[in-house]
Amino acid sequence: MAHDESLESAPRAPISEPGQAPSGKLLEDPSATPSASAAPPAATPGVWSPLATPTFRMLWMIWMAANICMWMNDVAAAWLMTSLTTSPVLVALVQSASTLPVLLLALPSGALADILDRRRYFIVTQFWVAAVALLLCLVVLSGQLTPYLLLALVFANGIGLAMRWPVFSALIPELVPKHHLPFAMALNGVAMNASRIIGPLVAGALIASLGSAWVFVLNAMLSIISGFVLLRWKRQQPANPLGREHLGSAMRVGLQFVKESPRMHAVLLRTICYFLLAAAIMALLPLTAQRLDHGTAGSGSAGTFTVLLASMGAGAILGAMLLPRIRQMLSNERTVLAGVSTQSLATLIVAFAPHISIAILGMLLSGLALLATANTLGVAAQMALPNWVRARGMSIYQMSIMGSTAIGAALWGKIASLSSVQASMAIAAISGLVALLIVQRLNPDRNMEEDLSPSKAFTPPTTDTPPEAGRVVVTIEYLVEPTRADAFRKLMQHSRRSRLRQGALSWNLLHSMSHPERFIEQITDESWTEHLRRFERVTADDVALRDRKLSFHKGKEPPEVRRYFTDSV
Numbered sequence: 001m002a003h004d005e006s007l008e009s010a011p012r013a014p015i016s017e018p019g020q021a022p023s024g025k026l027l028e029d030p031s032a033t034p035s036a037s038a039a040p041p042a043a044t045p046g047v048w049s050p051l052a053t054p055t056f057r058m059l060w061m062i063w064m065a066a067n068i069c070m071w072m073n074d075v076a077a078a079w080l081m082t083s084l085t086t087s088p089v090l091v092a093l094v095q096s097a098s099t100l101p102v103l104l105l106a107l108p109s110g111a112l113a114d115i116l117d118r119r120r121y122f123i124v125t126q127f128w129v130a131a132v133a134l135l136l137c138l139v140v141l142s143g144q145l146t147p148y149l150l151l152a153l154v155f156a157n158g159i160g161l162a163m164r165w166p167v168f169s170a171l172i173p174e175l176v177p178k179h180h181l182p183f184a185m186a187l188n189g190v191a192m193n194a195s196r197i198i199g200p201l202v203a204g205a206l207i208a209s210l211g212s213a214w215v216f217v218l219n220a221m222l223s224i225i226s227g228f229v230l231l232r233w234k235r236q237q238p239a240n241p242l243g244r245e246h247l248g249s250a251m252r253v254g255l256q257f258v259k260e261s262p263r264m265h266a267v268l269l270r271t272i273c274y275f276l277l278a279a280a281i282m283a284l285l286p287l288t289a290q291r292l293d294h295g296t297a298g299s300g301s302a303g304t305f306t307v308l309l310a311s312m313g314a315g316a317i318l319g320a321m322l323l324p325r326i327r328q329m330l331s332n333e334r335t336v337l338a339g340v341s342t343q344s345l346a347t348l349i350v351a352f353a354p355h356i357s358i359a360i361l362g363m364l365l366s367g368l369a370l371l372a373t374a375n376t377l378g379v380a381a382q383m384a385l386p387n388w389v390r391a392r393g394m395s396i397y398q399m400s401i402m403g404s405t406a407i408g409a410a411l412w413g414k415i416a417s418l419s420s421v422q423a424s425m426a427i428a429a430i431s432g433l434v435a436l437l438i439v440q441r442l443n444p445d446r447n448m449e450e451d452l453s454p455s456k457a458f459t460p461p462t463t464d465t466p467p468e469a470g471r472v473v474v475t476i477e478y479l480v481e482p483t484r485a486d487a488f489r490k491l492m493q494h495s496r497r498s499r500l501r502q503g504a505l506s507w508n509l510l511h512s513m514s515h516p517e518r519f520i521e522q523i524t525d526e527s528w529t530e531h532l533r534r535f536e537r538v539t540a541d542d543v544a545l546r547d548r549k550l551s552f553h554k555g556k557e558p559p560e561v562r563r564y565f566t567d568s569v
Helices: 054-084 088-115 118-142 147-175 178-209 213-231 247-259 262-283 285-293 301-329 332-352 356-383 387-418 421-442 482-502 528-536 540-550
Strands: 002-005 472-479 506-511 518-525 560-566
Touching: 054 088, 054 118, 054 147, 054 178, 054 213, 088 118, 088 147, 088 247, 088 387, 118 147, 118 213, 147 178, 147 356, 147 387, 178 213, 178 301, 178 356, 247 262, 247 387, 247 482, 262 285, 262 332, 262 356, 262 387, 262 421, 285 301, 285 332, 285 356, 285 421, 301 332, 301 356, 332 356, 332 421, 356 387, 387 421, 472 528, 482 506, 482 518, 482 528, 482 540, 518 528
Parallel strands: none
Antiparallel strands: 002 560, 472 518, 472 560, 506 518
């Protein structure tokens, strides 16, 4: 049964639904004035400029330490597994146990980072990783470690990594001005690639001199210190009078937002194209190192592999240094195309390099392409997400990276087993570039940025007896000239995406059979509380969309809004 919420029981001021103005005029949002952080910079910022912000500098150092810990943990765990078993499957599963939690738990972690205090959540991740490291150390020293227990503890450490990445990504835009965001993310890339060099070196030195257990001791110490540093950070969590979202609902809304965002579609498609291609050079690098070592006495593929990996990290750092110039010269779309083209060239160079010096050049180019392309795509994802759903959106972006990398590694490895390493890398290089050209053709990024700044232009409805449970159905009646019906229908598809991105369960546009000028927009919300949340998620772009819809309404009165709720029979 459905009940009509009588307009007489509503406040005297007309009730407005997101996308509607009682007066039919665009309501100005006093909070939407450009902020100092959004103002264009007086001079072109450099890649190091975000470090001038003390809070970002503090978090960047923590991020650097966290990545060093990650690489040290991977190296020590892999070394321990080789001492516990000779099974290639168990040795390979160490890497799977480390990365699988990131793929499985990214979305719930992102949802938690959006609905909880991000500072406290970040602190919990630090102490989680520290606790796992201490447990690993104790088990190793007691002599009770088994291959399966090691895999379980590596998986537990991976849970901490899965929890940490979305919340850190969501915090970055809070800390730096908008025009510094690309360089803040570039510095994160510098930290990740520098740690790729520092972590294994430190872990190797500790394993050789003191033993694997001390790697975990150092990991725990760094994580605990980072946690206590975060405890000193005085961040104010915005109060939410509606309370926290439920985890299941928060995950649904996050997925729904990305599904209904054309800008996120463009980012994710390009991300998949790039990382499917980039997976080839990393997945087949050990075999490439063996080929380059063939016939070279005393060189050892492990040393060659390390040199090639370090060269890629150095190339990424070089890419960060060149990023300001790249952004001045190329648009986002051209940067991605140049990055994929450079990655394809680097893959071919490494595949057919006759000598390690040529392969090092290819790895430098690969690292440069990785930094520039991943930075461009990451910034585009950040700009496509409002703050309330940022961690969830960035977790889905991370899942696209992890998923395409895992699928690409398996695909190129299978092709290499059927043909050769060189043939597989050549196919990857060509197909990756062709795939991106097809994506850019079918799904162009028109650089049309929405204004996602929050707006308070719409007044939430009030009622003396709000429903305690049950769905809420909202109807909005428009009167439209039949000659303008097709244009109105086209515009209402934007309204559909807007409502669903705000969290509505469903949306429909009804057209009267007896009165061709009458259209009814129908929106269903999960509950009264979730209905009110949509008012909190209204952006300046939604206000502009409301104004465009009202321009089609020909009635003397504003469109009629009615609310219903499902009732138990």
